[in-house]
Amino acid sequence: MPIYKAPQRDYRFLMHELLGVSEQLGQMPFYADNDMNDPDLLNQVLEEAARFVEGELLPLNRTGDVQGCKRSDDGEVTTPDGFKAAYKKYVDAGWPALDADPKWGGQGMPHTVANAMLEMMNSANVAWAMYPGLTHGAVSALSEVGSEDLQQLYLPKLIAGEWTGTMCLTEPHAGTDLGIIRTKAADNGDGSYAITGTKIFISAGEHDMAENIIHLVLARLEGSPEGTKGISLFLVPKYIPDASGKPGERNGVVCGSLEHKMGIHGNATAVLNFDGARGWLVGEVNKGMNHMFIMMNAARLGTGLQGLGLGEVAYQNALAYAKDRLQMRTEPRTLPGEVADPIIAHPDVRRMLLTGKAYSEAGRALALWLALSLDTEAHHPDEAKRKEAADLVALLTPVAKAFMTDNGFNVAVQSQQVLGGHGYIAEWGLEQFVRDARIGQIYEGTNGIQSLDLLGRKVLMDGGKKLQKLAGLLQEFAEANEEDETVGSYVSALSKAANQLGTLTMLVGQKAMEAEGGKGADEVNAAAVDYLRYFGHVVYGYLWARMAKIAADKVAAGEDKDGFYAAKLATAEFYFKKLFPETKALSVQIKAGAEPLDVDMKAVFGFEAAH
Amino acid sequence: MPIYKAPQRDYRFLMHELLGVSEQLGQMPFYADNDMNDPDLLNQVLEEAARFVEGELLPLNRTGDVQGCKRSDDGEVTTPDGFKAAYKKYVDAGWPALDADPKWGGQGMPHTVANAMLEMMNSANVAWAMYPGLTHGAVSALSEVGSEDLQQLYLPKLIAGEWTGTMCLTEPHAGTDLGIIRTKAADNGDGSYAITGTKIFISAGEHDMAENIIHLVLARLEGSPEGTKGISLFLVPKYIPDASGKPGERNGVVCGSLEHKMGIHGNATAVLNFDGARGWLVGEVNKGMNHMFIMMNAARLGTGLQGLGLGEVAYQNALAYAKDRLQMRTEPRTLPGEVADPIIAHPDVRRMLLTGKAYSEAGRALALWLALSLDTEAHHPDEAKRKEAADLVALLTPVAKAFMTDNGFNVAVQSQQVLGGHGYIAEWGLEQFVRDARIGQIYEGTNGIQSLDLLGRKVLMDGGKKLQKLAGLLQEFAEANEEDETVGSYVSALSKAANQLGTLTMLVGQKAMEAEGGKGADEVNAAAVDYLRYFGHVVYGYLWARMAKIAADKVAAGEDKDGFYAAKLATAEFYFKKLFPETKALSVQIKAGAEPLDVDMKAVFGFEAAH
Structure with missing residues (x-):
């Protein structure tokens, strides 16, 4: 049966060292009054959450896949064995109310914490996690635009998880x-x-x-x-x-x-x-679409977390297999007494594992950064800070949804590959992670739609303003660290890619404006998917460079007893050398524009438009 | 239910225009005596094969997926409804013996034809196709190294498909x-x-x-x-x-x-x-491994054909959906009378479709080229030609297996994406193609193992001799066409990539030789997967450039009534502009070498080798 352990050490690193969550929350009276700026308290909540997730949800994951849901003739639906009992425990323990408004019975904890718990639930049992997950969107929409009557009648029940x-x-x-x-x-x-x-x-x-x-x-x-x-x-x-x-x-x-x-x-x-x-x-x-977008945006980040959670759990299982499975010999021998060496000793196996590790850890950093930005947007006393956070959330939500689900699926597929033939067999669980991860790229707006949202709406229609703010953050980090011994080379690669992103943005924008006969939208449509992937690498590159900087300082200070920071540095190096170069191809593909897609529809596809 | 039509027009183009199959077979008495050098006869066999595949196998594809196989307590296995009856028709029609040796009751048709039929069977029903497919390997091994007694007892039955x-x-x-x-x-x-x-x-x-x-x-x-x-x-x-x-x-x-x-x-x-x-x-x-490789090599090309067949059928279904599904509006309107336009009008949808078309058509060209090379290796009267063909088969078999199954899976995933939410629903069939395609990357030697076979055994251990022969073919084509108006730019891109492939080969070879402490193999292992993908693009680029040249000449001569050649040109353009640039990233990743993978195993993976 698949294993899973919540990445507690990484949560602590990201929250307290990368993002300074407690200090940030401390600036917001809503959380400071609540003791939510106490790092120990946050850590404890996450440990408690992990116990629930690992103990109650993980064991039901395969049951859920094998049994599925059953519908009776009168339309009632029975969930798989154990799902209902686990949900009762979840409700009884108060988990549904974690980050909800205390006004309606919520616990008022930060999104940052709820986000981490959601990642865990997605790793352990994504199908189960979707039942409470969908409730979140309904709560958001009702809270924001529902009438007082509707709120009073429904929000307490939804927030408590009773409904x-x-x-x-x-x-x-x-x-x-x-x-x-x-x-x-x-x-x-x-x-x-x-x-x-x-x-x-x-x-x-x-x-x-x-x-x-x-x-x-x-x-x-x-x-x-x-x-x-x-x-x-x-x-x-x-x-x-x-x-x-x-x-x-x-x-x-x-x-x-x-x-x-x-x-x-x-x-x-x-x-x-x-x-x-x-x-x-x-x-x-007639404002339904606007209101629905409140739900959709929450759901989009939540879908990104599905990609993250499934990539992480697939990686963990591939890693366990790679340490255990003895096959072929390496030089020097890793286990000289055995007939073969563990497959983790083969560089190509490590390549697949490091791909999972690098994408998962960067995805987690992005998700928590966005969660903290949601907290800031909602509760920071400084309006400028709220606006800044809101802009960042708006810009990066499509990236989080699409890039994280694409990477999550690809990581699940590569992790499955680590297991060879066993990866194809249901009992090992990897093939379920692949199948479960696939939907994240499709629903809540396909990843193609996310890409159009990013390039069309969030970048071009915005005149690049939000993008420039992000570029400002990158530049600030780059200027401070371009001479750094460890991360200087990453900063250099990142700065080049960020500049190129600006150039590509202007190129597509210009082509779109100059196109004739209504073909402007085609240029955006043609470039969008590659553009989002390029964008994602710039964001992950920024986060990896920042993480590496912190890790390098810790190593230099001799504060790396368990090798956690050494691992961060190794993973950053892998990311920049083996994954980030994808930008080289994407840049060429984006520049190629809509022309190679503007084919003779009759000849190529046997399609004739009505005229 | 999924649709499928065998790509007859493409078979005729590839066999008669690209490869000159009939002229080639005409040089081999084995086939000339058999009238197998008659193009009309080859076309007729393929049409007959398509009737069987489309009529008998396609309708059983989903049945097979839903029912699966059942095992009784005494170990007997029942196949899904209809599988046995379809197999009887297959045997009765003599299909199993298609390309087998007449000495044992075979029909002595060329591999080229059998290969095309196998692609069709894999498109229509890959699970069914594996029953006769595995027999092929057994026949090869027995034919080549079995004793006369074993051959007489078993080959006629196996070739007839009775066993x-x-x-x-x-x-x-x-x-x-x-x-x-x-x-x-x-x-x-x-x-x-x-x-x-x-x-x-x-x-x-x-x-x-x-x-x-x-x-x-x-x-x-x-x-x-x-x-x-x-x-x-x-x-x-x-x-x-x-x-x-x-x-x-x-x-x-x-x-x-x-x-x-x-x-x-x-x-x-x-x-x-x-x-x-x-x-x-x-x-x-004690020669079992050598003998088994006779079966494995046949099986590897056969597995590549699974990737090809599944990519093709997934593409065909995505295309049908994209023409039919109305969603969002384009400018100018494609169907002005409707509430929305067909999604094929959106460039990003065409990007996904063209990816399927470009990979399938190049894969088909490679598969048939290899099949013709197998015919040449077996039957050409000129020993030098036989050797040349054998070398090409040895070099390109791992590429065909890995590149075609990777592309087949990716095309199935992208085709599924075209259907949006419906792609995730079983009845539409796309999700089955994805699941069925996934195994091709794993079995008959994982694609990682294929990559090691290519880079380690077929290129480096061979001193690059086979690679140089291939490079010679590319150079010959390049020199003849570098000034060509249509394909000149492709030739230029291809030549650069081919030169770069040589450079990368030498780079990895040198690193491997210079590495200390037994780490030489690590350099090969670290680069192999990216190297095979780069190699695959060079081969597909060569085939696309050749196909484009033929198509351009036909268009120029006014011989393109149905737009077939215009479609080839458009697909070649798409391939070079949107898929081939992947080589830009791969080149950087290959150059990065083993160093980013040589991590502290304890810190990064919690793994301690025994010492």
């Missing part, structure tokens, strides 16, 4: 393109609406783990304009709360079927049929 | 490292041997499709030296043929269990327990 939430966006004919959804809302005249339509791909859409499920549903109110400007957001409970706030009448939303999927079998991916279901408007009429 | 074959190499503790296998052979004194041991991961190891299964088994004869020099090859039939050559007494080899795998569910991957099973020596005592 769970969903996001109902996709329809059979409308995925990325939410402007064409057909689900309708009719005004009942009593403050409620009748919602009718079919939603598909609804994660945690129906299950037996909580007593009620609160669906947040995009629908078109009768008489609303076409497209995205005519969409509103509705709250549709599975059971309509009665006067005492307890689940009452069964609402007209039924699970029509469960999807058969490549992975995340333990999570119920439901087709939901809404047949005049009673719903309540969340926020303003 | 199938297996390769029994792997044991629980020994995969790549066959030198440490424990399966024993004891001399029965009657010309037979008693084979005892456990073999795992045996594809098509037990099933109900044929009346007998012939296992070719690596085992250690009592008293043989340790390591690979003490291993012999034995033939162990499931049923021992009686005096009339019919299946008689049940032999002591039993399927102990079937593996639960990520994919290829329709193929029975068996644990086989040999308990004093009667076996017969194939070839010479």
